[in-house]
Amino acid sequence: MKFLLRRLEFYIVAFIAAVATTFYLPRLLPGDPAVAILAPMGSRLTQAQIDSLRKALGLGDEPLWRQFASFIGHMFQGDLGISYSQFPTPVTDVIFTSLKWTLLLGLTSLLVSVTIGHLIGIMGAWRRGGLFDTVVPPVSNFIGAFPAFFLALGVLYFLGLKLHWFPISHAADHGITPGFSLAYIGSVLRHLVMPMLVSVLVNLQIWIMTMRNSMVTVLSEDYITMAEAKGLTQRRIMFNYAARNAILPSVTGFGIFLGSILGGQVLIEQVFSYPGLGFQLVRAVGARDYPLMGGLFLFITTGILLVNFLVDILYTYIDPRVRRQ
Numbered sequence: 001m002k003f004l005l006r007r008l009e010f011y012i013v014a015f016i017a018a019v020a021t022t023f024y025l026p027r028l029l030p031g032d033p034a035v036a037i038l039a040p041m042g043s044r045l046t047q048a049q050i051d052s053l054r055k056a057l058g059l060g061d062e063p064l065w066r067q068f069a070s071f072i073g074h075m076f077q078g079d080l081g082i083s084y085s086q087f088p089t090p091v092t093d094v095i096f097t098s099l100k101w102t103l104l105l106g107l108t109s110l111l112v113s114v115t116i117g118h119l120i121g122i123m124g125a126w127r128r129g130g131l132f133d134t135v136v137p138p139v140s141n142f143i144g145a146f147p148a149f150f151l152a153l154g155v156l157y158f159l160g161l162k163l164h165w166f167p168i169s170h171a172a173d174h175g176i177t178p179g180f181s182l183a184y185i186g187s188v189l190r191h192l193v194m195p196m197l198v199s200v201l202v203n204l205q206i207w208i209m210t211m212r213n214s215m216v217t218v219l220s221e222d223y224i225t226m227a228e229a230k231g232l233t234q235r236r237i238m239f240n241y242a243a244r245n246a247i248l249p250s251v252t253g254f255g256i257f258l259g260s261i262l263g264g265q266v267l268i269e270q271v272f273s274y275p276g277l278g279f280q281l282v283r284a285v286g287a288r289d290y291p292l293m294g295g296l297f298l299f300i301t302t303g304i305l306l307v308n309f310l311v312d313i314l315y316t317y318i319d320p321r322v323r324r325q
Helices: 002-028 033-044 047-056 064-075 091-126 131-144 148-162 182-218 222-229 234-246 248-260 266-271 277-286 290-318
Strands: none
Touching (some): 002 064, 002 290, 091 182, 091 234, 091 248, 091 266, 091 277, 091 290, 131 182, 148 182, 148 266, 182 248, 182 266, 222 234, 234 248, 248 290, 266 277, 277 290
């Protein structure tokens, strides 16, 4: 329990810091957002319009502490302000519209990379020094060493532009009405393949090496020798005894990667014009859309903190040593 309370204190402090950053960011940067939004109106721009829009954006002439209190109140009501670049769309609408695509890409690629990586790691450690262990992990390390955007451009060029196997951009075909139809689902899956493949290639070597190294350590334990002496099958020893205990370090890594799904795919989403949170973040930076940048930062940070706290809770149930702390 003390372990969880210490972790909870850290997450609360980190959340407060994220909220403060989100609030002060648009107020410390130069320029007047209201003027930037209304500038295309030219000579028709009046001071009354500017003042009205500044109030709507939460940038009035009130003291900062009063603005901060108002910001906190609106935040807990789900109001993170209005996007400058997509005015008058609320920031929360932009975030939740993009969230589904980020979760689809991130969760799918994470589950695929974890499953394949763990299986390769288990087999490599079980037959350590064999042909499989000598070839597959080094190849995965070599591929994973390339930057994500480089792999994304390579996959886009060969599978998309040269072979025309998959669509090269967006999350679905524009001419198909969104819904639970086979045509729409098929279109979504075709658009998902290339960005998912890049994400898997980038992260696969991490899961392989984590599981392999942990398995090598576990295989030297006395209870593995005892299981072999009892005459248990190799398959049962490998999965029920060795892999089950070797997977503990991966739980923490899984939590980190699960949290990073929300903001860790910026380059991949940008290359494939995949309309997730990372794609929106790049657009917001280019348009100097501070409310959207701040909202995305706060949402991503909160998601990472929440996921990691849930992993801490899970870890206390998996590892008795942590539970006793």
